[in-house]
Amino acid sequence: MHVSTSVETCVGCGQCALAVPEVFDQEQSEGTVVLLDPNPPEDLHPAVSQAAINCPVEAISVSKS
Secondary structure, three states, X not given: OEEEEXXXXXXXXXXXXXXXXXXEEEOOOOOOEEEOXXXXXXXXXXXXXXXHHXXXXXXXXXXXX
């Protein structure tokens, strides 16, 4: 799995960081997404996929690598 994010699209709701803190964080001043691990371990794939689905502005993209 490969994960990418769009800071330009992100509105800073933080649901991804709450759901998978091993992969996502938030930038301190703006609250926008910070991608910590673009190639997360397999055990996190379901949670990362769900975070992408739950993102209200579709700022998270997931592809199979």
